[in-house]
Ligand SMILES: Nc1ncnc2c1ncn2[C@@H]1O[C@H](COP(=O)(O)OP(=O)(O)O)[C@@H](O)[C@H]1O
């Protein structure tokens with residue numbers, strides 16, 4: 196359905212997107228995963244027609260998606276990374292504008308507005324000014340604004356930034372409903388959990404380039420077959436011993452690709468679970484770190500990204 | 512009609528009215544400043560005019576008396592006198608603001624003035640009239656004083672001069688016919704004139720002349736003053752207040768154009784611009800909607816500011832109402848295109864505001880929004896005429912209180928539309944269409 200061919204965009208000396216190609220089939224849900232600054236928004240901006248690429252083409256059903264007034268644009272729904280709403284206007288008035296921009300009018304428009312406000316849980320706030328909304332409510336309205344004209348392809352650029360967990364779940368539910376109804380999805384994020392939950396296919400990008408794409412299983416297969424990670428629940432008595440110094444020591448071990456600590460939970464990524472586990476446990480012992488439990492799990496996209504770039508998704 | 516354009520337009524209007532405080536400030540500030548000016552300037556006082564006062568004289572009499580008055584006025588160091596023989600030419604010069612005051616010496620002035628001097632308050636008198644530009648009340652006061660002084664001096668001196676022996680006879684006859692005069696006063700004057708007659712009768716008598724002139728018995732002429740354009744008693748006030756409101760209305764909408772431009776730049780920063788560009792909208796639709804929205808609001812501001820002027824200071828359209836309406840429309844379009852230009856040339860709100868505010872103030876000042884442009888030194892005139900605000904101000908002056916008809920509005924309208932077209936074309940060409 197959608198084809199991005201060799202997109203390149205430069206800002207002065209910096210190349211934001213470089214030779215980026217990607218395709219999407221009808222009904223598919225594709226996650227575009229990459230850290231901040233990877234070039235996701237630049238790709239999306241080019242795709243929706245808000246930014247001109249230096250080179251490359253965008254095809255929708257094999258027809259070039261060029262021109263300000265190209266009717267093909269009506270088949271896209273676009274949820275920008277920013278909250279692109281008029282804060283001083285009411286939720287309904289915002290939707291009135293965005294619906295009208297796609298040719299809706301009259302009672303049909305009003306009906307769509309009522310429907311969308313209902314499904315994003317803002318029906319009772321229709322007349323309230325957006326200014327007074329919470330971050331999560333604004334995000335939901337931002338999505339509703341893209342759906343009024345019932346697009347076939349919905350493009351969401353980091354739609355959950357700055358959102359409370361409750362709104363985040365509401366957004367996920369909404370997206371899953373749309374996908375179930377046959378809407379094709381392109382979802383960008385720097386949260387790996389989101390693509391893992393929502394998307395069948397995942398494209399990983401960094402530094403303006405596409406690094407890898409495929410299903411989660413395909414991407415995991417890029418890692419060494421014995422790659423894994425250890426989850427160590429640290430005993431409360433030795434939590435103070437888990438400091439930056441200890442993490443650095445773990446990272447310095449051969450075969451350890453990453454070590455992070457969150458509260459009492461230590462996560463260590465290994466390239467070979469059989470060969471490396473003992474050295475890790477010995478290092479913990481030397482540093483006086485006792486543990487309450489120990490588990491290993493299959494690597495996730497975090498490790499894939501790490502493997503591809505040598506950097507962690509969260510770090511950048 | 513284009514649904515998207517209408518939707519964008521409606522949205523801009525909604526946005527404007529959603530911020531009540533901004534609406535009030537946008538409208539209140541010009542009304543407040545104009546009222547302030549109106550209140551302090553409409554007292555009619557003004558300051559002493561600087562330099563020489565230009566006086567246009569139309570002498571339809573061509574008698575020795577009128578010629579002498581003109582000659583004496585020319586000698587006056589405070590005046591710069593020029594002559595405009597046809598009265599209509601002099602009238603037009605004042606009406607169009609080229610000259611502050613014109614003096615009209617009527618036919619028969621020389622023949623009638625001296626008799627009239629003694630003929631009592633109800634006798635017909637020749638009418639010397641002054642037509643003045645109501646915005647130059649101070650200059651008019653000064654001119655009136657000087658002219659009166661000259662006319663009285665020359666007339667009374669001539670009443671007692673050598674070539675007036677015949678006049679004295681006529682004057683004596685007029686005096687006898689004056690029923691309003693007390694008998695003892697008449698007797699005294701008859702004596703006096705008898706003496707004058709005897710004095711002229713002396714062999715080798717010369718003209719009495721003399722700087723101080725003779726005694727003025729009564730007013731030899733009627734002084735009629737007439738404010739150009741309106742002819743109302745408080746025309747001067749109308750002019751000052753009308754000009755203040757026109758000037759502040761123009762400045763007010765220019766400032767609103769900055770707000771509109773800031774709105775565009777803010778949308779760009781907020782990602783709204785990118786969202787709009789993603790919709791299937793043409794560039795002319797996007798900018799056209801902005802242009803129309805800003806122009807409509809500017810029109811509304813002009814309407815309310817002038818409306819407030821009409822309510823608070825009784826300013827009136829003495830010229831063509833259609834011309835006034837067209838001027839409002841063209842001013843609104845010019846201002847709206849100016850706003851687009853600011854948005855197109857600017858990258859950030861702060862930066863653009865930084866140069867747009869001085870630009871608007873300069874435009875207002877040089878364009879005559881703060882005080883009439885013709886009071887500015889000659890070298891500024893070409894600069895002033897390069898300002899669209901000048902054309903708007905001149906146009907509003909012509910329609911509000913100079914009392915000109917529709918044709919006088921057409922040239923300013925055309926110039927304003929020209930500015931609007933140039934601004935809009937530049938804005939369109941330089942606009943950052945990309946959402947970066
Ligand atoms: N208008 C711009 N001018 C200069 N550089 C830009 C501009 N927009 C984005 N970039 C750069 O392009 C790169 C990609 O940015 P972006 O597409 O926003 O990344 P992402 O959405 O993945 O966080 C970044 O390095 C960013 O700094």
Ligand SMILES: [Mg+2]
Pocket residue numbers: 232235236237276352353
């Ligand atoms: Mg982004």
